[in-house]
Amino acid sequence: MLIRETFPAGAFQCNCTVLACGDTKEAVVIDPGGETQRIAELVAHYDLTVRSIIHTHAHLDHIYCTRDVKQAHGGEVCLHRGDAFLYDGFAMQAAMFGWKVQATVPVERWIDHADRITLGNRSLEVIHTPGHTPGSVCFEVHDPDAGRLLFAGDTLFRRGIGRTDLPGGDSKQIVQSIQQRLFTRDLDTVVIPGHGPTTSLGDEARANPFVRA
Ligand SMILES: [Zn+2]
């Protein structure tokens, strides 16, 4: 059994997820953009051990509370190396909104395409999907009860795709990533985007106006 709690967090309402193996209570936190209190309540409620703090990419809204979550619960901080410049530029990203932030905590594991991140009896597969940012990744988990779940970050939204006009963005690459690395997978996969409502790979392959299957 998988425990999954997804909720919008922070000023940009990034979808943050606490995902845990129901047998071992080992957990990962995906994109802690805010709601550190809620994350702490979930960890306490389910009696979880946070093994990893993982990021679909290093935009401000997806890493905003990484430091707080790390300090409260531990867990290995994971990121794709392609987004190191954004992670290191956290203070600069925040300054663009007039916000002052504390320094980031160091990345402890650089994740790459086809890597696996373990949580108890389950594991997440890392899918490198550059385009929104150079180091954008999706995470897929397969569960006998819940089926296949894909945490898509800002690569794929319900009837949308991520913007590519920010530093490191590439509009051709994001379409290629979605066509070659997402639409080629099991189309029944449920997609939890970085923002907004849930969808499925099949729905988007059929009806997403920005990218053809
Ligand atoms: Zn983003």
Ligand SMILES: [Zn+2]
């Ligand atoms: Zn975002």
